[in-house]
Amino acid sequence: MKRLNGVRLSHRKGTAASHTVRIPLPEQVTIPMLMNMGAPCTPLVKAGDTVSVGQKIGDTDAFMSVPVHSSVSGTVKAAADIKLANGNTCKAVTIETDGNQTVSEELKPPVVHSKEEFIKAIRESGITGLGGAGFPTHIKLNPKTPVDTLIINAAECEPYITSDHRQMLEDPDSIIDGIQTVMKYLKIESAIIGIENNKPDAISLLTQKTSSFPEITVKALPASYPQGAEKVLIYNTVGRIVMEGQLPSDTGAVVLNVSTAAQISHYMKTGMPITERRITVDGDIVAKPCNVFAPIGTAFSEVLAYAQCDTEKLKKLIAGGPMMGACAFDLTTPVVKGTNAILAFEKYSEPTVTNCIRCGRCIKACPFKLMPTEMEKAYQKRDVETLKALKVTLCMNCGCCTYVCPAGRKLAETNQLAKALIPRN
Amino acid sequence: MNILRISPSPHVKDSMTTQRVMLCVILALVPSVISAGYYFGFRAIMLIAFCILSCVLLEGVTRIIMKREQTIGDMSAVLTGLLLALNLPVTLPFWQALIGCFVAIVVVKQLFGGLGQNFANPAIVGRIVLMLSFTSNMTTWALPKYYNTLKDSDTFVTIGSSKILTGATPLVTGDASYKDLFLGNVGGCIGETCALALLIGGVYLIIRGIISPVTPVAFIGTVALLDLIAGNDVIYNMLAGGLFLGAFFMATDYVTTPITNKGKLIFGIGCGLITFIIRQFGSYPEGVSFSILLMNIVTPYIDRFTMTKPFGAKKEVKQK
Helix, strand or coil, X not given: CCCCCCECCCCCCCCCCCCCEECCCCCEEEEECCCCCCCCCEECCCCCCEECECCEEEECCCCXXXXXXXXXXXXXXXXXXXXXXXXXXXXXXXXXECCCCCECCCXXXXXXXXXXXXXXXXXXXXXXXXCCCCCEHHHHCCCCCCCCEEEEEECCCCCCCCHHHHHHHHCHHHHHHHHHHHHHHHCCCEEEEEEECCCHHHHHHHHHHCCCCCCEEXXXXXXXXXCCCHXXXXXXXXXXXXXXXXXXXXXXXXXXEHHHHHHHHHHHHHCCCCCEEEEEEECCCECCCEEEEEECCCEHXXXXXXXXXXXXXXXXXXXXCCCCCEEECCCCCECCCCCCEEEEECCCCCCCCCCCCCCCHHHHHCCCCCCHHHHHHHHHCCCHHHHHHCCHHHCCCXXXXXXXXXXCCCHHHHHHHHHCCCCCC | CCCCCCCCCCCCCCCCCHHHHHXXXXXXXXXXXXXXXXXXXXXXXXXXXXXXXXXXXXXXXXXXXXXXXXXHHHCHHHHHHHHXXXXXXXXXXXXXXXXXXXXXXHHHHHHHCCCCCCCCCHHHHHXXXXXXXXXXXXXXXXXXXXXXXXXXXXXXXXXXXXXXXXXXXXXHHCCCCHHXXXXXXXXXXXXXXXXXXXXXXXXXHXXXXXXCCHHHHHHHHHHHHHHHHHCCCHHHHHHCCCHHHHHHHHCCCCCCCCCCHHHHHHHHHHHHXXXXXXXXXXXXXXXXXXXXXXXXXXXXXXXXXXXXXXXXXXXXXXXX
């Protein structure tokens, strides 16, 4: 078996021992109607409406989307456009909290007898991939091809982030229950939990917890970035290669983030959709790095204030990890379903860009053996044929090439721009 | 409240920079600089300092004239000057060395767009131009201070006020001991004679991950194999001449050699083959420089045919 390359990063997981604490309820939340990969929802509420926790406040008929629920009880102030961290504009519902956190009366555990009902229930739960990308989970769980293996992504290969790690330590039973639920309805025979070996406590706990379930195994993986990338994880756990143009399910594998699995269990038992999430707060100006539970829609500033971040010094604010996270341009940026970390920095590296010296480090670092430097040259010439031959569309934007480039070139960024030149068939 | 900085991911970067790569290579050449000073005396150090200074000045001035951003800080000009000096005989007049520096930095490097854009190794071309222009000066090999087997063919040349003993390269004489060859106690370019110093530097670069072992192993291995087949003294031919200097420090230049390991293998074998052919059949005693230059020229073609096969990529279906 080949070893997929990548980079060794300093883990900086200083929050691994920090027990998750619920932050004080914010005075208001702003819940975007687009928190998943795909289509946005339309608000179902208007200014002045009273809402309760778990109440559906946004939905759509679009295939690639999930409904949005209120994370608080209170009064709707507005449903206006906001700009998201990724630059997209969407409608967002702003709710003034009443402090009671009254739970919606409509909520009850879903009654599920078949795969179809299960998929429908998962859609209603509003669950998207909690690892960051936000792929709607009900679509992932409904592949067109038969699936025999469930892979649980607990690699958490990005530096700083420990929210999945805390999920495993604090609530391993939900994870296992979630896995069993998915296995039951999708008729999957075996599940593998892939964990990077820098989390030995999580590995031993889950190994112990799954010891009576032979169909679930725990696999320790080398702590090398990007171990948690879907295709990399599939290859390193079951040795299957997701070919160009294929979906992971075409290899018979479905990959779920570990927190997503726990969320599925949580919803099936209580009927409570996803209204809050676990977030790692860290960075050089965060005085009290920690893990917190924050309601969806909480402004980053509230979370940072809880972690005693000196926002006067703030220069760079990242939603997610330092390798693939997106820069937030505003402290009012709301927490969304995929926000696994909020990182606040005063110091950040911004290398000066110099000529490529053809050292080949980007090629050696690329997990998929792509040639970032060649793709950059082809992109500069807008040479679509060469870009196709170099398979630029396989790039997953893991950032390893940019990370290692001694000339400070923005290779990963260029790859994304180059991808846009390739016509889709 | 400060204005927040927005940039695409990743937001972190490892500590490796172009400057650091160059400094590592310069550090790896320090043992060779020491051996040059030890065997060839103060003038060798002067020649090295002169070439480095000339290269840096020439690069700085050229960048100013071309109205481009200043690049002497990346240390590549220092490295070019150092490599060129190590490829020169200690007796070479300074003004001739300056011509070599000019060819290397101005003609080969800057006129093609500076670091990363040149198609041939600047130091190699500098050396070759000097070789063809001042053949007798470039092939007058001062014998090391500690050389103790004087031969009839050895002669004295006068440089300034001192007389320096000169003789033929061990590649021609064929009578040096392995020990002298390994330690550098033979005539030759100031940086090429001490195989030990070059080996230390080369191994350091491989361990640091700066260079790939593929090129030097393929280069030296090919020469050794062909010498074995031809019935030559394999170890002697490996240690004599500029093979180690070329294989570890010139054939591993990032800019002018193939980018993938497969390409580096082809490059190394090609260099070894051409070196052997020139040494065995050519009229020049040494062929390392020419072999690297010739392989530099075919590097774009090697690159084109040694592209990586990406993980999960489907085979291209040829369309007519």
